[in-house]
Amino acid sequence: AKVRSTRPPRPAVLHHRDGVTSVELADGESGIAPGQACVLYSDDGNEARVFGGGFIERSERGAEAEAMLSRLAARPAQIPAE
Structure with a gap:
């Protein structure tokens, strides 16, 4: 399959x-x-x-992408000091 x-x-x-x-790729x-x-x-x-x-109607994230997003969401925001 090719999407690009x-x-x-x-x-x-x-x-x-x-x-x-x-x-499923x-x-x-x-x-x-x-689209x-x-x-x-x-x-x-x-x-x-x-x-x-x-034509693609919708896509779903794989388990690996979901895990990465969960790890990123769990990190506290790092705001630079002025």
Whole structure:
């Protein structure tokens, strides 16, 4: 799957359940936003075939990102003294 035109395709898993399709990027991706395209390819080579794609409606943070945000939120703010 590819969500950035300047980056190579990344491993992903396609899920489809109860009429809802989702794509889970194996290594995650930062900065995904609604409206971006997600394109599915046969492989990551130059001769890869496009299997399909769509537009991102929403994204979820992975467990690693959630843990990092929790650690940052738990730190006291550091305000420089004047």
